[in-house]
Amino acid sequence: MRAHSPSSPLGHVVVIGGSMAGLLAAHVLSRHAERVTVLERDHYEAGSGPRSGVPQSRHTHVLLTSGMEALEELLPGVVRELEDAGAPNLSIPADLGVWQAGQWVSRANPSRPVMTGSRPLLDHVVRGRVLADPRVDVRTSTEVTGFLGGPDRITGVSVRGRGSDHQEYEELEADLVVDATGRGSRTPEWLTALGAGAPAEEVLETGRAYATCVFETDDAGSPDQVKGFYIVPDAAQPFGAIILPAEGDRWMVTLSGPRGQAPPTDPAGFVDFAAALPHDAPHKWLSTARPLGRPVGYRHTANRRRRYDLAARDRTGLLVVGDALCMFNPVYGQGLSVAALNAVALGRALAAPDLPSTHSLQRKVLRSSRGAWDVATGADSPMPGATGDAVRSGLVERLLNRYLERVRVRVPGDPVVCKAFRDVLFLKAPPTSLLTSPRVVFRTLLRPAIPTPPDLPTP
Ligand SMILES: Cc1cc2nc3c(=O)[nH]c(=O)nc-3n(C[C@H](O)[C@H](O)[C@H](O)COP(=O)(O)OP(=O)(O)OC[C@H]3O[C@@H](n4cnc5c(N)ncnc54)[C@H](O)[C@@H]3O)c2cc1C
Incomplete structure (x- = not known):
């Protein structure tokens, strides 16, 4: 990254995608940039309805404990605001x-x-908070079509306006481009078009x-x-x-x-x-x-992680966050919480006295999604018909799966195992904590599972 004034060392930051990961990243980056421009393909609906750029917003969305805490750290008071808006x-x-x-x-x-x-309600409240900050500028109905620059340095984006009869093309320069375009991210193709390699992908x-x-x-x-x-x-x-x-x-x-x-x-x-x-x-x-x-x-429920951290250590000017970096089987309800954890990690990295390299930022952001990746791929690996290079099938993994199966059957009736398991699922503790807590290991290996009554439980 080029050096700018000490108070805004990032210069001009362009964030592609104005949904959860993009808005939260923009919020954090605005404290270290001269200006932040969010480019969003959609027109935001008035009120809090679903929109076409986030088709999954029609589905159930849960914000886990870790996501609530990360969101509150980023936007103090937001949990109360969501409750006041009716979110249970x-x-x-x-x-x-x-x-x-x-x-x-x-x-x-x-x-x-x-x-x-609902997801539209969550988006509406978070968007209201982030865009109230004059340091974050948003351009809606604006679609990014590619990167400017070369294999080693991204220097901006090309965009076209949407919704008008004549589509206007434009080039926008930036010192840092952040891809937050979600599951359909085209960064691998855009990098290839510049002569850079697409990142390695892990899939389950x-x-x-x-x-x-x-x-x-x-x-x-x-x-x-x-x-x-x-x-x-x-x-x-x-x-x-x-x-x-x-x-x-x-x-x-x-x-x-x-x-x-x-x-x-x-x-x-x-x-x-x-x-x-x-x-x-x-x-x-x-x-x-x-x-x-x-x-x-x-139906697009694969776990997929793009390893930008392994590619082009010297490349500058590009950071990838949210689902564009790492997406999960939605059954575990993790993506929103991870978008918030990505932004918290970014904020902490940027608080260091020296401006970190883009590669170092990318590694830290990826690390903040690691717990969720390990939970999702660990739980999905033993599922019948699981395919992909992230399936864990070696001897160690099979032993680990046997152990985790013993954990799972103890969750319903054992308060100690249940608490430890829930902390992992809600991204409050790493999956390894199930192996390192002597109480959990003892109960898992040496105590029988405690049966619970067959009727729907009363409190
Ligand atoms: C069925 C389903 C259920 C889910 N349930 C949960 C759940 O319970 N809990 C949970 O935490 N997560 C859940 N998720 C995951 C969650 O939806 C995602 O993790 C989250 O939306 C990721 O946010 P994002 O900002 O990275 O991407 P998105 O929310 O997908 O947003 C991408 C944004 O980029 C914009 N965009 C795309 N391309 C361009 C372009 N070229 N130019 C400009 N803008 C562009 C889009 O319009 C959109 O606004 C679920 C996912 C699915 C599919």
């Missing part, structure tokens, strides 16, 4: 019927908070398919005594369900199935599909609720 704040497992490894998880086990408002695909539908009930009441359900799929039981409250007395319902058994996208078929779940409580509740519109399907 639930304690897990106290508030939910969580089914794992053939049993209900005891609701008396130690809990942690998650937020379950289970072929799971999802469908989501919004429901309402007559009395806006909770399903039975719980505030929702989370039916966790695993190698032995491949059907999953997430039923969670959202703002406006609505329920977000996502069902998932293995390769070849996708949930139907007609309302009646969607409800029938829930009969395949391992307990009948979610199906019973769905049968009494009313769908608001048709279910929406989703």
